[in-house]
Every structure is written in C-alpha cells, then in structure tokens.
Amino acid sequence: MDIKIVIGGEAGQGIQTISNIMSKFFLRSGYYVFTEQSYQSRIRGGHNFTQVRVSSEPVSSPDDGIDILVALNRETVDIHSSETGGIIIYDNELIKDLSGDKLFGVPLQKIAIEKTQNKLAVNSVACGVLAGLLDGDISILERLMREQFKDPDIGEKNVLAVRSGYEIGKSNRTLPFKITPLSQKGRLLIDGGSAVGFGAIVAGCRFLSAYPMTPGTAVMNFLAGHSKRFNIVVEQAEDEIAAINMVLGASFAGVRSMVTTSGGGFALMVEGLSLAGMTETPCVIHIGQRPGPATGLPTRTEQGELLFVINAGHGEFPRYITAPRDAEDAFYKTIKAFNLADKYQIPSIILTDQFLIDSMTTIDSLDVKDIKIERHIVTEPDNNYARHLLTSSGISPRALPGTEGILVITDSDEHDEEGHITEDLEIRKNMVEKRLKRGEYLKEDVEEPVFFGDKDSSIVLTGWGSTYGILKEAVNRLTKEGISVSLLHFSDVYPLPDKTLNSLRDKRFISVENNATGQLAQLIRRETGINITEKILKYNGRPFTPSEIVRRFKEIC
Known part of the structure; x- marks a missing residue:
C-alpha cells in the first residue's frame, strides 16, 4: 500500500497541525511515513501544502500524484484537483460552486464550532474525516488529540470533533485502501x-x-x-x-x-x-x-x-x-x-x-550505545608546550587555556610553533604545509559514496545529500521495468572520496542535482578528471520526485 495525502491552504490555517497529527496516527498504526512541506515566506496567506506519504514498506521521498486532497481553501482545489486521482475533502459551506465526482464536501467549520465552540478545531474534524475514510483505529487518533492539548477540557472537546469527522468519513468510505493497524516496532518519526x-x-x-x-x-x-x-x-x-x-x-x-x-x-x-x-x-x-x-x-x-x-x-x-x-x-x-x-x-x-x-x-531507531566522543585534548603539564608544533601529520597537540603547566598562545596573524606572530618566510612556508597536511590525513576518514543497483550497469546516476531516497526509489522503479542502471551517491563530499569513482571510470555518468550548474559534476571533474556531461538538474525551489527522475532519465537514455 502506498497512499499520498496532500493538505493545502493558506499559512495560518493549520496545515502543519493536520499533517503532524496524521503522520503520528499513521506511524502508531504501524506504517512508514514521509512528509514534505512546501510553504511560502509569509505568516498569513499564500498557498502552502504538505504531502504525507504513507506506505506499508519503507518510504523516503515524496512523489507525484494525490490520492486524498484536504483542501482548506478554494485555491488548493484549483491548483491540485488535476493531480488528484482519489478524493477531495473540502468545506462545502465555505467553498461553493464546485462540481465533480471526486469531491467530498463536509461542513468542517460548522462541526468544529458545534463541538468545541472554536472554529480552529476544523483541523481536528479534518483529521477525523481522514481517519474515517481510511477506516483507521479512532482510539489512536483520540489519544493523539489528548496529547496535543495540555488543557484536558480542550483535549476532550477536540476528541468530540474528531469523532464527528470520523463518523462522516467512515459512513462515506469509497477508497480502495484502508489503514489496518500493523506492528509498530518502536519506530521514530x-x-x-x-x-x-x-x-x-x-x-x-x-x-x-x-x-x-x-x-x-x-x-x-x-x-x-x-x-x-x-x-x-x-x-x-x-x-x-x-x-x-x-x-x-x-x-x-x-x-x-x-x-x-x-x-x-x-x-x-x-x-x-x-x-x-x-x-x-x-x-x-x-x-x-x-x-x-x-x-x-x-x-x-x-x-x-x-x-x-x-x-x-x-x-x-x-x-x-x-x-x-x-x-x-x-x-x-x-x-x-x-x-x-x-x-x-x-x-x-x-x-x-x-x-x-x-x-x-x-x-527504525538511532543507536547511541556505541557512539564515541573523541576530543583529542592534552592535559599533562608541559613547560615546552607549543600550540602549533610541527608534526608529521600536521596535527599539533591541543591544550585548553588555563590548563595547569601549559601556556596556550595563538594568533590570527601568521605565527611560529609557539603561537607568536612572525614574518619569517621559512616559518610561513612550514606553517602553510603543516596546515594543509591535515587535509591529506583527513581523506582517510571520509566515507566512500553508497553504490546501489546493478553493478554491471553501464549507466551510473550520481547524486549527493538529500536526493538519496528519491534517487534510490527511481533506480528501483527503472530496474523493475528492466532498465539497467545504478546509483553512486555521496554523503561525505569534501575531501571528495574517489576510490569508488576511479573504479567506475569506464561508466556513463549522469549527474542528478538540485541546482542549475551541476556542482557535484564540476567537483568530480576537478578532483578526478572524470567529465560528466549529462545532467538532470532542477532549480525551481522544489525537490525532485522519483517519477520525475524516471521520466527525465528516459528522455536522456
């Protein structure tokens, strides 16, 4: 199961409230969740939306298409209705003159005022409608509402709003999928x-x-x-x-x-x-x-x-x-x-x-048991201590000011080993080389990029940073279609780890980046001589989706 829900409206209408509560609802129901926000730089107004993607399998990216649209204003319907293949939830007393078989009108604000005497509870009603349409476990949503509000009275009123929305949603169920509670296994959102x-x-x-x-x-x-x-x-x-x-x-x-x-x-x-x-x-x-x-x-x-x-x-x-x-x-x-x-x-x-x-x-979890904190600070008294001592690695012993028996001196001007200002040209040369030498050793600690997909493929997509989940899903889809492709994805980017890159020199690389000039491709050429001429770039302020990458990959290949 893979459901894409979009909640849209103006800034200040509670889009984040609905998406956060429903994301926790799906998580506690045992599903994997990925949410992506698109919002404008204003406190009120504009068009903002959040996509909540819910799946029974791990999911790590947004994607094209909408199964359920929660429209808190008319503009959201106008912008997203063509993408919606399932149902559009909207307030039929506030948004008039709509027609179409995908529409599901609910008097959200009216119910909110009736149950809580506060129109802001529209969010709670909408959450209930969503859970009802998906035939979810309402008790999970009720617990979330009680956790959301510190005042017990307000919490209980919002539980009533949720129940009203849930009953409406469940009695009008037409969707082909449902949220059947699964084992949650202590996952984190x-x-x-x-x-x-x-x-x-x-x-x-x-x-x-x-x-x-x-x-x-x-x-x-x-x-x-x-x-x-x-x-x-x-x-x-x-x-x-x-x-x-x-x-x-x-x-x-x-x-x-x-x-x-x-x-x-x-x-x-x-x-x-x-x-x-x-x-x-x-x-x-x-x-x-x-x-x-x-x-x-x-x-x-x-x-x-x-x-x-x-x-x-x-x-x-x-x-x-x-x-x-x-x-x-x-x-x-x-x-x-x-x-x-x-x-x-x-x-x-x-x-x-x-x-x-x-x-x-x-x-699934964050493992903190084996975390090591490595400070590399010297504490033994040393009358001959030199903060910038020349060493074979370029790394000088680091002590802290105030350490007994150690005098710590440094300066923003060029300095000698003890940290005193100098204009001695030989010392200058030695200090530059000392500082740069650490970069050579640092390269031993950088992580090689992740290689994913068909190891025998002649085509390798390259990416870095936050595009990983999107690219991984795109490669999976292409592979299922019988298209041979692999992914080389960088997390540590500088110093550039180049062992895996150099082993793939004979491959056809396509760089996928959220910028206009292919900056990773430029860095790879500078550091390795590998010239990546084919690129899939996006720079309109929005992230890629797997569907978009699959489509643009096919245009190139």
Whole structure:
C-alpha cells in the first residue's frame, strides 16, 4: 500500500497541525511515513501544502500524484484537483460552486464550532474525516488529540470533533485502501533539523550561537527547546559575524560548539571560517541550503552551495564537508563532524537543505550505545608546550587555556610553533604545509559514496545529500521495468572520496542535482578528471520526485 495525502491552504490555517497529527496516527498504526512541506515566506496567506506519504514498506521521498486532497481553501482545489486521482475533502459551506465526482464536501467549520465552540478545531474534524475514510483505529487518533492539548477540557472537546469527522468519513468510505493497524516496532518519526540537533546533543555540544535564517533556524529551535535538560547555552547573536566568533571563542576554551545558518548567513561568516583555519580551532557549522542568490527563495530548497562552502575563506586550509542523505544519516554525520573537527582541529561543515530539514521520515531507531566522543585534548603539564608544533601529520597537540603547566598562545596573524606572530618566510612556508597536511590525513576518514543497483550497469546516476531516497526509489522503479542502471551517491563530499569513482571510470555518468550548474559534476571533474556531461538538474525551489527522475532519465537514455 502506498497512499499520498496532500493538505493545502493558506499559512495560518493549520496545515502543519493536520499533517503532524496524521503522520503520528499513521506511524502508531504501524506504517512508514514521509512528509514534505512546501510553504511560502509569509505568516498569513499564500498557498502552502504538505504531502504525507504513507506506505506499508519503507518510504523516503515524496512523489507525484494525490490520492486524498484536504483542501482548506478554494485555491488548493484549483491548483491540485488535476493531480488528484482519489478524493477531495473540502468545506462545502465555505467553498461553493464546485462540481465533480471526486469531491467530498463536509461542513468542517460548522462541526468544529458545534463541538468545541472554536472554529480552529476544523483541523481536528479534518483529521477525523481522514481517519474515517481510511477506516483507521479512532482510539489512536483520540489519544493523539489528548496529547496535543495540555488543557484536558480542550483535549476532550477536540476528541468530540474528531469523532464527528470520523463518523462522516467512515459512513462515506469509497477508497480502495484502508489503514489496518500493523506492528509498530518502536519506530521514530523525525525531521532533518531535529536529527542534526539530536546528533549535536549526543556529540556533547554545549554551546550554539546563531542569527535566525531559514531553514538553518530549525536546528537552533531544537537545541533551544532542549537546552535546560542538556545544559546547552543557546545564544541568538546580533548577526552572523558575531555568531561564528562566539563559537570560535567557546571552542578555543574547550566547549564543543556549533553555529547554524543558511547560505546568506554563511557568506558573512567567511572571515571567521578563515580565523578557524589559521588558529586551528575546531568548529562545526551547519548550513541549511535554500535558493539564492541574495535572499532568494527563503522557504524553498536547492543544492546550490556545494562549491561555495568548499572554496569559502581567504587563504588555504582544510575543512570537512558532509551532506547527509537523510535524517538518520544527519544524526550520525553530525556526531562525526564534531569528532573530526576536534581530531584535525578544522572547521566541519554540515550541508543540508530545506527539503531535508523540514521533511519528516520514519526510521527504525538511532543507536547511541556505541557512539564515541573523541576530543583529542592534552592535559599533562608541559613547560615546552607549543600550540602549533610541527608534526608529521600536521596535527599539533591541543591544550585548553588555563590548563595547569601549559601556556596556550595563538594568533590570527601568521605565527611560529609557539603561537607568536612572525614574518619569517621559512616559518610561513612550514606553517602553510603543516596546515594543509591535515587535509591529506583527513581523506582517510571520509566515507566512500553508497553504490546501489546493478553493478554491471553501464549507466551510473550520481547524486549527493538529500536526493538519496528519491534517487534510490527511481533506480528501483527503472530496474523493475528492466532498465539497467545504478546509483553512486555521496554523503561525505569534501575531501571528495574517489576510490569508488576511479573504479567506475569506464561508466556513463549522469549527474542528478538540485541546482542549475551541476556542482557535484564540476567537483568530480576537478578532483578526478572524470567529465560528466549529462545532467538532470532542477532549480525551481522544489525537490525532485522519483517519477520525475524516471521520466527525465528516459528522455536522456
């Protein structure tokens, strides 16, 4: 079973409330869920929608087509009715003059007022109608309603609204599928922003600073919401320059620290990035990509900043860049980013996007038992301690200011091994080579891309970051149609892992990216000489769907 439900309306009408409650309803009924949000950068008005995809098998992407449309306004019907193959739920007392056999009119607002004396309970009525049409277990939905509202009286009123909607939906069941409760097996429903935040907590992050910028703010919100429980200081800085400098100061003092932003905010942080490179101060930077240039489309998605973050910063110094493929990967890669930042004393950059940050997905579990926190900090007194000691690996012993018997000195100017300013040209040469040498060793810690599909196929799709689930489903569909194709998908993107790439040099590559210029393809050519000329690109602010990739693949091949 695979059902696609879209809830649409204006900002402020409760679209997220319905989608969040129903996503939990499906999860607790034992199904896999994937939700994807499309919203405009306004508090009220506009057209927003969320797709909730429900399946009895693991699902990790949105897709084309709609089985059930919940239309909270007329515009939603006008925009999405042609995509809807099943049923359209709407308020027939507020939306007039509609006709068609797919329409299912319910006086949502009238019922809400009757049962709760509050028209905002329209969301609860709609949830009930949905559950009834799908013949789901209403007791699960009732429990969710009681959990949703802290005031028991309000909760019970909304339970009444749910029951009224459920009765209407169930008595008018015409859909060919139903939600029969399955074994839930303790699965989790998590979005990418929460996964990055949770990974930071498990990694030992105790300080986050940021200036709010969508979609990176989601990580700030998560850590702020859990700051008291986990003793995390969350600081909303006056701007992005202050935010990264606060993180560098905290990290220099020994606190695992993180800054979160988007591309425009990171542009302001670039001088701070170079400061981290020169002083060899570990830091973790989360960048939630959105379409640019400038303000761009603040609430849409794009993979437009790969080359920017690779090349950002004046001067030459190593950095680790990872682009998690899904929420589960985001959790583990965030922990890895903190560990590698400390190990190599470099900036670690976590590159996500609005699609990954805002989408919710079902995962079986997050294993925290074997998580290792690797700080690489020296504490033994040493009267000859040199913060920037030349070593064979380029990694100097890192001590914290105030450590007994150790004097820690560094500077943003070029410095000698002890950290004192110098203009000695030979020392300058040695220090540049020392800093860059860490990048050579860092390459041993980057993860090779995932290879999926027919290993004997002559055609290899390449992708990175949040496109993984979409591409994997597309490859599965093509394979079922008898088309031989495989997928090479990168999560760690810099330094670029190239062993698998070089073993596939004789293949025909097609790069699939959410940008206009094929930035991964450019990086692969720069690092390996492999020239990828065929591309499937999308840059209108929306993510790919598996159906779209299958269609465009067939146009090329």
